[in-house]
Amino acid sequence: MIGVMGELPTIFVVDDDPAIRQAITALLEQEGYRVATASTGGQAIARLAAAPPPALVVLDVMLPERSGYEVCQRIQALPAPVPVLMLSARDELADRVYGLELGATDYLTKPFEPSELLARVRSLLRFRERASAADRAQPLLAGPLAMWPAEHRAEAGGQPLDLPPKEWQLLETLLRSPGVVLGRETLLRQVWGYDFAGDTRTVDVHIQRLRARLDIAGCGDLIQTVRGFGYRLTIPHVPHAAD
Structure with a gap:
């Protein structure tokens, strides 16, 4: 499991060198972080797709199967932003610029001192926390729907919306990815977690109940079923004066 809400930050370490991977893992665990690991680019992509996102990814550039650059691109497609500390033995300016342009947040050249790695990890996590706090203060909006996650408050058509x-x-997850089709398995993992013993029909039942509550406020049709895939929250078209 990569990320778990409500626990210590999880850092995902991706490096094909067992000695480096184990050394970074031991260093981070000594500082109190949870650590998940992968040794190939393909393994990293699979684990990122199958689990909640980590707080930070420490990512080697030269990996078997898929390069660190490709993994970095996949990370940018995650629903929530995840900082990436890219590691490489290549210190050419072009390599550093390329990694940063692909979405890496920082770049550290091998070999490195453990103290420098820790300093960069702490800095990236602080930046992420500040960005998350600012994001939580903003409402999530979709037509007549508005949600303030930090205040645990939601409205539909200007009226308070009380939800189990x-x-x-479920609604928060859909609001955070408007227009994106989220599969039942994805929703099951993000809302119920990996340890849930039920199946995807649980998602269907709760979506049905959620729609019924939203129907009362006249916005149940915002949640669309995409047959064979999952669900999508649509953003209503607001006509302009010239329309």
Whole structure:
């Protein structure tokens, strides 16, 4: 499992060198972080797709199967932003610029001192926390729907919207990825977690209940079923004066 809400930050370390991977893992765990690892680019991509996102990815450039550059591109497609500390033995300016242009947040050249790695990890996590705090202060909007996650407050058509916990989490997850089709398995992992013993029909039942509550406020049709895939929250078209 890569990321778990409500626990210590999880850092995902991706490096094909066992000695480096184990050394970084030991260093981070000694500082109190949770650590998940992968040894190939393909393994990293698979694990990122199958688990909640980590707080930070420490990513080697030269990896078997898929390069660190390709993994970095996949990370940029995650629903929530994840900082990437890219590691490489290549110190050419062009390599550093290329990694940063692909979305890496920072770049550290091998070999490096453990103290410098830790300093960069702490800095990136502080930046992420500040960005998350600013993001939480902003409402999530979709037509007549508005949600303030930090205040645990939601409105539909200007009226308070009271939701049970799982329906709240479902709506928040959909609001954070407007227009994106989220599969049932994805919703099950993000809302119920990996340890949930049920199946995807649980998602269907809760979506049905959520729609019924939104129907009362006249916006149940915002949640669309994409047959064979999952669900999508649509953004209503607001006509302009010239339309």
